[in-house]
Amino acid sequence: MNTAENIVIDYSKRLPEAEYEVMNAIWNGVPPLNTAYLMEAVGKEKGWKAPTLISFLVRLQDRGYVTSEKKGKERYYTPVAEKDEYIRNITAQFIEKYHGGSFVNLLDTLYSNQNLSEGDIDDLLIWLKTKC
Numbered sequence: 001m002n003t004a005e006n007i008v009i010d011y012s013k014r015l016p017e018a019e020y021e022v023m024n025a026i027w028n029g030v031p032p033l034n035t036a037y038l039m040e041a042v043g044k045e046k047g048w049k050a051p052t053l054i055s056f057l058v059r060l061q062d063r064g065y066v067t068s069e070k071k072g073k074e075r076y077y078t079p080v081a082e083k084d085e086y087i088r089n090i091t092a093q094f095i096e097k098y099h100g101g102s103f104v105n106l107l108d109t110l111y112s113n114q115n116l117s118e119g120d121i122d123d124l125l126i127w128l129k130t131k132c
Contacts, residue, residue: 007064009081011089015065021046022056023065027083032069032076 015023025041026033033041035054043053057077060066065081099105107124110116116124 007062009064011081011086012093013063014090014093015060015063015086018046019056019060022053023060023079023081023086024083026060026066026077026079031078033078034074034076036074038077 021042022038025038029037029041035050035057038057039048039050039053042048043050057066057068057075061068061077066077066079068075068077070076095101095103095106099109107116
């Protein structure tokens with residue numbers, strides 16, 4: 001059994017897109033998940049062969065995002081990293097990098113192209129009222 005006991009997850013580093021896709025499949029599944037399940041959930045859609053998927057899983061394990069355990073001929077993966085924590089960190093970095101850390105600048109950018117519907121604005125006002 002491989003554990004991530006001594007590995008600290010660095011949520012500040014954005015996962016490469018393919019690794020994020022695998023991690024997202026793991027977060028959305030019911031652990032522990034075997035390679036066959038992950039191949040069905042994400043690998044086939046992406047056109048990956050099993051060794052490609054396995055290399056992404058090894059990288060995620062090395063980063064401390066998952067642990068794995070071999071049972072018979074099959075390897076099973078369990079998430080260690082928290083999806084909400086990862087998303088929070090990556091989103092905060094995005095807002096800092098592209099919007100000077102300003103949530104208002106982010107919203108202004110979204111609305112400047114009329115990307116926010118009236119429903120979005122209503123939802124935002126309700127959300128703001130719950131936070132104040």
